[in-house]
Amino acid sequence: MTDRTDTPTRGANAPGVMALGVSHATAPLDLLERLSATDRPVDDLVRDVTSIDGIDAAVVVSTCNRLEVYAEARSHADDSDMRELIAKHTGVDLDELDPHLYTHQADDAVRHLFTVASGLDSVVVGEDQILGQVKQGLDRSQQLGQTGKVLTKAVQTALRVGKKARNETGLNEAGRSLATAGLAFFERQVGSLNGKTALVIGAGSMAGVVVAALRRSGLSQVHLANRTPEKAQRLAETAGGQGFALEDVPRLLTEVDVIVGATAATGHVVGLRDVETALADRKGRELFVLDLAMPHNISPDVATVPGVTFVDLKRIAEEGEQDELSISSVQAAHALVDKEVEAFRTGLKLAGAGPVLAAMRSSVTEAADAELDRLSKRLTGIDQAAQQEINRSVRRIVDKFLHRPTVRVRELAATADGARYIDALGVLFAPADTPNPKQTTEQIEAIA
Structure with missing residues (x-):
């Protein structure tokens, strides 16, 4: 399938943005866990969506907390x-699934996209990982050739708005990443982590955020376990720890104080029996478990084992407090989103006026060129300097004649009925072999 960037933007059938999805705001975490556990690549969903009649392009945002x-x-x-x-x-x-799905159209879809990119729709308000996930969705669609002008512009604007909301409203300071928020809540449950040792399952971007947050919490060592031990070793070295293979995790449970799940692996890396066996060898030392993964890296059943404190995303969502969030920052971010949605809508309308203005200028310019050509053939005795002055005078008349209509068209395009004005003008200035007189009359009468 080819890139859809040549999709026309003018007229009643001009493309707009539609959003359909499910998230932590509408669905229970166990359902979200099942949604994120699918083995089918997201690429397939992008291709399937763009095969639907009336859909010209698609971007999929897939995270542990949403599929949109x-x-x-x-x-x-x-x-x-x-x-x-x-x-x-x-x-x-x-x-x-259907009761948990939501649909947004036009401005509401754009507003939702901007809100998501800004971190205002996240489990932890202001978390910044979603910004990269939205960009990843756009990059994927561009690589597949499934993007279009309107949708690409909307997502690119959302990325800009997301950065602006964090940097200019204070949301960046008020909000925290999911990993940081999870650790903060975790520490409120188990006390200070200073001097303790930890094992992080995973070595990707989430694990990197976790390691950095753990270091700030004062842990003495942070080890990592991953399918690729070499990758785990590189990240562990930044925190005074070592890298291990996933097969080493059951043994390490007897040695560390804290275990954190932070990988996208499907299936439990740590099961109930692993923890029960480890507790028998820990000589009464507690084991603190924080699972930030979706699906779970660590079986929730470990919460039933005496001596284990277990915290996962569900508990963070239900019990976590975000009292440090600045209400004014969140309000300012929402106001920024509303302003940017209005600017985006106006921009689309003005973009729709571009082809009409070009057609209008072309029509007048062609008429002027034809008259100048006719005049030059009749006035054969005129010298070159005089001919050039006549040409310049006619060009100035054309520019002056078009100036006011051009300004007015841009003003009308930005109004609520802008699309109807643009449609009518587009028909009026279309090439001679394309206009539909009946359509022209109806459209002009509709806005008269």
Whole structure:
């Protein structure tokens, strides 16, 4: 499939943005865990969505806490096919999934996208990992050739708005990453981690954030376990620890004080029996378990083992406090999003006026050129200097004639009925072999 960046933007069937998804705000964590556990690549979902009639492009944002499809959709596009595709892709029955799905259209879809990118719709308000995940979704669609002008512009603007919200409203200081928030809540449950040792499962971006946060908490050593021990070793060296293979985790449970799950691996890396065996060898020392992964890296059943303190995303969401968040910063971020949505809407309308203005200028310029050509053939005795002065005078007349209509078209394009004005003008200044007189009359009468 080819890149959709040439999709026209003018007219009643001009594409807009549609958003369909499910997140922590609408679905229980166990359902989100099943959605994120699918083995099907996200690429397949992107391709399937763009095969729907009326959908010209798609960007999928897939995280442990949300699965959202942003589509560039024409006016006749329906979200029912998209709902079925999400159910098929995740393997979750549509009847179970459907009550938790939400749909946003046009400005509401753009506002939701901007809100998500800003971290205002996250489990931890202001967390910044979502910004990279939105960018990853756009990069994926661009590599697959499934992007369009409107959707690409919307996502690129969302990335800019997300950065701006964090840097200019104080949200960056008020909000924290999911890992940092989880650790802060964890410390409130178990006390200071200063001087303790930890084992982090994973060596990716989330694990990197966890290691940095653990170091700030004063741990003496942070070890890492990963499918690729060499990768774990490189990250562990930054925290005075060592890298291990996943097979070493059961043995390490007897040695460390804290274990943190932070990998996207499917299936439990640490099971109930692993923890029960380790506790028998720990001689009464408690084991503190923090699972920040989705799906779970560590079986929630370990919470039943005496001597184990277990915290996961569900508990953080239900009990976690964010009293350090500045209410004014959050309000300022929401106000910024509203302002940027309005600017985006106006920008789309002005972009739709571009082809009309070009056609209008072309029509007048062609008429002027034809008249100058006719005049030059009749006035054969005129010298070159006089001919050039006549040409300049005609060009100035054309520019002066077009100046006011150009300004007015841009003003009208930004109004609520802007699309109707642009449609009518587009028909009026279309090439001679394309206009539909009846359509022209109807559109002009509609805005008169």
